[in-house]
Amino acid sequence: MPLINYASRVINLKIVYYGPGLCGKTTNLQYIFDKTDQQRKGSLVSLATEADRTLFFDFLPIEVAQINGFQTKLHLYTVPGQVFYNASRKLILKEVDGIVFVADLQVARFEANLESMDNLIENLEEYGYDIKEIPTIIQYNKIDLPNIASITELDKEMNPYNFPVFKASAANGQGVFETLKGIAKLVVKRLQGK
Amino acid sequence: MYNKTDLILYDEEYQRFKEVIDNFLLISGSKYVFLLSKSGQVLVESGQTEHLDVTSLASLIAGSVAATIGLAKIVGESEFSVLFHEGESSNIYISLLNERLILVVLFSKTTSLGLVRLKVKTIQPSIQAIYQNLLKKMETHTSQSLLENISDDDIDKLFDF
Numbered sequence: 001m002p003l004i005n006y007a008s009r010v011i012n013l014k015i016v017y018y019g020p021g022l023c024g025k026t027t028n029l030q031y032i033f034d035k036t037d038q039q040r041k042g043s044l045v046s047l048a049t050e051a052d053r054t055l056f057f058d059f060l061p062i063e064v065a066q067i068n069g070f071q072t073k074l075h076l077y078t079v080p081g082q083v084f085y086n087a088s089r090k091l092i093l094k095e096v097d098g099i100v101f102v103a104d105l106q107v108a109r110f111e112a113n114l115e116s117m118d119n120l121i122e123n124l125e126e127y128g129y130d131i132k133e134i135p136t137i138i139q140y141n142k143i144d145l146p147n148i149a150s151i152t153e154l155d156k157e158m159n160p161y162n163f164p165v166f167k168a169s170a171a172n173g174q175g176v177f178e179t180l181k182g183i184a185k186l187v188v189k190r191l192q193g194k
Numbered sequence: 195m196y197n198k199t200d201l202i203l204y205d206e207e208y209q210r211f212k213e214v215i216d217n218f219l220l221i222s223g224s225k226y227v228f229l230l231s232k233s234g235q236v237l238v239e240s241g242q243t244e245h246l247d248v249t250s251l252a253s254l255i256a257g258s259v260a261a262t263i264g265l266a267k268i269v270g271e272s273e274f275s276v277l278f279h280e281g282e283s284s285n286i287y288i289s290l291l292n293e294r295l296i297l298v299v300l301f302s303k304t305t306s307l308g309l310v311r312l313k314v315k316t317i318q319p320s321i322q323a324i325y326q327n328l329l330k331k332m333e334t335h336t337s338q339s340l341l342e343n344i345s346d347d348d349i350d351k352l353f354d355f
Contacts, residue, residue: 007208091260095233
């Protein structure tokens with residue numbers, strides 16, 4: 001649910017990075033944080049375990065260009081990917097405006113991606129949200145690694161609604177901003193009613 | 195279905211919320227107070243905000259409130275409407291006002307929890323009335339004047355900086 005504040009002339013939008021454990025959600029946010037100008041970003045808040053696994057969420061606010069004199073702020077969140085943190089994962093989806101599903105292309109994670117997508121759809125349904133009505137894109141991450149699955153095959157299994165697709169190697173920054181721009185545009189288009 | 199009712203804060207309601215929380219700040223002796231949406235976005239604030247990362251604070255409080263609602267459901271409550279964090283010099287009082295709004299009060303030893311709690315209760319009806327008014331206005335006014343004018347070119351330029 002976007003917050004449009006006419007008094008301070010700000011539009012706030014909530015974007016959630018979702019996906020299986022260790023797929024690169026936090027890595028996406030870390031790269032965006034590292035490469036964004038100081039004046040356009042806030043702190044990167046990470047609620048992680050002592051082993052650096054996301055416990056609750058990561059949060060990064062960034063400002064993009066103005067729209068009709070309104071400052072547009074993107075509130076980027078990740079969810080904990082580990083299966084047993086589903087209660088926390090569901091909480092982060094509340095009032096989401098856009099979703100980036102980060103899929104791990106490694107062959108060994110093929111099933112984990114499908115399970116995570118099913119879990120996303122299920123968690124959204126519990127809030128009464130329909131994934132088809134929420135701006136969503138899929139990022140196929142770790143494209144640089146050996147032993148990766150065919151994107152065509154994975155996409156056939158996990159993208160029945162033909163969400164836009166981006167390839168990435170988040171650890172090297174490849175595709176990270178392209179993905180962010182992709183989802184930001186979709187979310188603003190939804191505001192516009194397109 | 196996905197709730198398309200966005201939260202839109204107009205100048206008039208902003209000013210009315212602001213008057214209420216400005217006054218609350220004075221009568222409760224608090225340092226800083228703000229109204230927050232459940233998704234973690236600040237609507238209106240009042241008081242000393244220097245050296246305070248309000249955006250991070252807001253997202254953490256929204257997360258904390260969401261987790262507390264989850265806890266409440268597990269033990270058979272619909273929600274725990276108040277959260278309180280006590281520190282050595284600063285305290286945070288968090289009150290769930292309705293299905294969308296959270297009131298957050300930061301205060302120090304110069305005032306008491308009892309007074310803050312009492313004054314929060316006294317302003318709740320005013321905030322609720324303004325909120326109800328806002329809901330009605332959102333149904334009748336639309337944000338089309340803002341949104342219709344967004345061109346594809348504007349969207350393409352979101353990251354041009």
